[in-house]
Amino acid sequence: MTGAAATWVDVPEGSGFGPANLPYGVFAPSGGEPRVGVAIGGRVLDLAAALGDPVFAAPALNPFLAQGPARWREVRARVAELLGDERHRAWAEPHLHPLDGVALRLPFEVADYVDFYASEHHAANLGALFRPGQPPLTPNWKHLPIGYHGRAGTVVPSGTPVVRPCGQYRPDPDAPPVYGPTRRLDIEAEVGFVVGAPSKPGEPVPLSAFAEHVFGVCLVNDWSARDVQAWEYVPLGPFLGKSFATSVSPWVVPLAALAAARTAPPPREPAPPPYLRDGGEPWGLDLALEVRLNGHLVSRPPYAAMYWTPAQMLAHLTANGAALRTGDLFASGTVSGPGREQRGSLAELSWGGAEPLRLPGGAERTFLHDGDEVSITATAPGTDGSRIGFGEVTGRVLPARPPEG
Amino acid sequence: MTGAAATWVDVPEGSGFGPANLPYGVFAPSGGEPRVGVAIGGRVLDLAAALGDPVFAAPALNPFLAQGPARWREVRARVAELLGDERHRAWAEPHLHPLDGVALRLPFEVADYVDFYASEHHAANLGALFRPGQPPLTPNWKHLPIGYHGRAGTVVPSGTPVVRPCGQYRPDPDAPPVYGPTRRLDIEAEVGFVVGAPSKPGEPVPLSAFAEHVFGVCLVNDWSARDVQAWEYVPLGPFLGKSFATSVSPWVVPLAALAAARTAPPPREPAPPPYLRDGGEPWGLDLALEVRLNGHLVSRPPYAAMYWTPAQMLAHLTANGAALRTGDLFASGTVSGPGREQRGSLAELSWGGAEPLRLPGGAERTFLHDGDEVSITATAPGTDGSRIGFGEVTGRVLPARPPEG
Structure with a gap:
């Protein structure tokens, strides 16, 4: 398609919801x-x-x-x-x-929710923060897109307030753990992929069938309690550090609207195994994310920098024959680019709390305060030369509720 | 209640489905x-x-x-x-x-599926096998019931054949990983808890409210591909090593039928934090499991030996305010007792494959062969002096389907 797609509807300049989008x-x-x-x-x-x-x-x-x-x-x-x-x-x-x-409202009923870990920059940053003194990437990282299942029942629509969760963590490694409101409430700016057409049990979905199963794309904020996560995650992975809330944007942009956003992913070395090897038309996506904290732009994560594409995530997720259901959601994991101002979580932006983020007006943040509002937006090139918008996923932090009794 | 509960239905001796059960x-x-x-x-x-x-x-x-x-x-x-x-x-x-x-059929539609790791014997055995040279229990193990989310969409009813999954694993730690049928297909004999009444977001469910939310109990076989699991699980936990199939028994035994099965759990040292401290009537359960491989009894895992009770699992699962939905299933993790013949997985029974299990007739097994059938049953004391049965969860292994292309 060339030239702006047509519509008789009045579309304000820069709306993001022009006729080439139709989310x-x-x-x-x-x-x-x-x-x-x-x-x-x-x-x-x-x-x-x-x-x-x-x-x-x-x-x-x-x-x-x-x-x-x-x-x-x-x-x-x-x-x-x-x-x-x-x-x-x-x-x-x-x-x-x-x-x-x-x-x-929540645009779709979530069947299973899987969260990946597909940004090399994010994985290396988190590895350095969570496992100091060890190699930042685990030995498996470049051989498969690491992922895990999250809690589908706590996926909430944009705008839902997020109550600061309580949990168990160990601020002093030589003392017993404590239970209380998290002191390290964080965000993860992610991109989510919504499965429309199911697959059959026992039948892996090859890379080439990605668009036959995935309907479209939304934005995800995978709220995280870093102190809870750090204490609980060995050996079975994140659980309560993540399961209190995951916010999604109200609009699902169809893959069909993203034809002009497809791009080559970064070079992968070593070459992935055959079932993850993307040939001529890989599913890298040139989405430009923006993260705002209380209205201030704090990061611009570039989705094009992601190591693993969503088609590779889907091929891996089904490589053991696990069936897809309508409404399955899989998210990319935090989108972080190589630059400091391209990191998609506060843990990275403040380097584990060691380097507070300075906001205009003199405020500083390491992790989120009660009352803070976080908003994630994204745009991508549309097929008619316009910028396609993804709307926003937003949420405000409410104070913890003290446990009863 | 004393004396056998009455019924005009003919109940064969040892049926397990007498009038004190009613699953x-x-x-x-x-x-x-x-x-x-x-x-x-x-x-x-x-x-x-x-x-x-x-x-x-x-x-x-x-x-x-x-x-x-x-x-x-x-x-x-x-x-x-x-x-x-x-x-x-x-x-x-x-x-x-x-x-x-x-x-x-599958007795309930599974909302979210969580799998715990509540047997100290199992966790110590797996720790020794998966992380040799390190302490078998991770530092958090006695402070919280470790758990993670599994794939709800691949929970299948008893009798569903299990196709040997393919996956990525690394048989030689000095060579690149390979992709192919798992060589270490295993079982995990578990007990599952079925949530009936939902809870509200942001409101933890205290230990005392367990029976207000959990309707009943079923048997679970959490099929596992140990080679896939070992390669993928650091740092975000098990994923494809588990997500291909989880089998559940067709009958859900109501908690109300298990009043006589309640028992004290083992002593917990150090004392868990207050939200996990069970006082007068803890929810230890005296269920006697049996695992059969091709008809041969290979293990008798005692559920009463579990370190964490299901009420503690539920209190922990919701401690961060995560809401429960009708149909949520949480499983105990592998039930293993202290004795060698009380272990609930082949990884433990064969000590990681090093000590093959000898079956009557001269057959040996480390992990499952194609065609093998596994069946898990359990009984518990009923309120009328009878033994309550849980039916069985069974499944047969079918050969892997070679990947296309």
Whole structure:
């Protein structure tokens, strides 16, 4: 496609929700039931009403996602035509709701949630902080995309407040552990991939089938209690340090909108095993993330720097025959680039708390304070030369609730 | 209660499904839709028909579980009366189906699946095998019940064949890893706890509220590919070494049936932190497990030897405010006792493959061969002096499917 994609809808300059994007979400109009919509400019199109299809009169994208890639293409083409051709305006315009008058919900019901660890810069930084004196990358890191399962039931929509969790940790390595509110509440700026079409048990999904199963992309903030995580994670991995809340953005950008964002990943050395070897059209993605703390830009993590692509993550996740379900979410792990101002977590930005981050106005942060608000946004090149936006994932920290008794 | 509980149903000697048990499952009569039933002797009572309540005309226990503990008590009392009082026989008997004429399904839809590591004997054995030269228990082990999230979407009902998974592992520590069928396919004999009533986000579930949230108990076989697990698990824990299949028994024994099985757990030293300190009525459980390989009894793991109780696991799981959902499953981790013949995994029984297990007839096993069948059963003291049975969780190993391309 060349030139700006067309629409009769008024799309403000820099909206990110132009006609080359068309992300999906779930919204509830004032006093109405939640349903599936597509964002355009400052509005959302009620798909059940506009297309007359009850699959969209659902409180989650899942029924539509389960219909598979041919159907995803068909609906995207119909929506593009409805919003692109002036002749459909009389029909479609009554089904457009202003975004500032609707409530946005969790866009899909999460089946299993997997979190990867795909940034070499992040893994090396965390390794240096968590395992000082040892090599920053574990011996397996460049042979497979390391991942683990997270808690699907605590994935929450953007805007949900995050209560500072309590947990067990050991501030003094020579004293017994303590239980109390985390002192090292952190964020992880991540990109999430939403599985639409399931796979069969026992049948790995090859790299080439990525777009047949993954519907689209959202933003993820994997809130982390670093002191809890550091004490608990050996030998079975992160658990309560992560499971209190994981926030996702309200919009899922379809893979189809990201054709111009595909890019070559960094060189991989040593070459990964055959089932992870991407040939001609790898799924590196040129997404530019921004992290804001109380409104101040504190980091610009570049997704293009990720070592492992989402197609490799999916191929690995299913390499043992594990089946995919509609609504599975897998996230990239913290997106960190090589530069200091490109790190996607406070643990990295403040180097484990040793080098506080200075905010405009004289404030400093190592980890999050009660009342802090974190917002992650991203943009990517669109197929029509515009910038595609991912909306934002945001959350404010509430004080810990003291344990009863 | 004293003396055998009464029933007009013919319960064969040693059935395990006497009137003091009344476990719940999901069954499909020949040509019929799956629905909820209660096992008694060699039969299953169709609850939707017998009680005239559509909550049981569902392919999973979840809608009933969500109704909460007062309702669970009420239904158990009604079923006990229906099956106990001869006057109800004419009404109820037509709703009893012979177990050998029905298909048993996954009893509940799994929300999140968490696997603990609560046996000191197992953790010490695995530590010695996976981390030779280091202390067998990690420093955190006696301070908290270590756990991690598993893959809910690959929890399968007993009887589902298990295809030998492929994966990445490194047989030679000085050579690159290889990808292929696991050479170390193992089992883990575990006990699972099924959450019925949800909890609110941000509100930890104290030890005293265990029975208000947990509905019942099932058996779990957490199939494991030890070579894959050993290569992948540092630093984020087990992933593909476990996520290909986790089998559960078809029957969920209500906590209410286990009153006589409650027992004191082993002494805990050092004392756990206050939120994990169980006082007068701890939830140790005297379940006697048996593991059979191709019909031969190979182990008798004693659940009463577990260091952490399921109430402690639940209190820890929610200590950071993580919410529970109906259908959450948490498992104990491998049940291993102090004795060699009480170990719940082949890795332990064969000491990492170094000491093959000798089976009657001259066969030997370190890890599982294609065609092997593993079955785990358990019994517990019932409130009427009988032995309560948990049925069995069984599965046969099928050969690996070679990867395509």
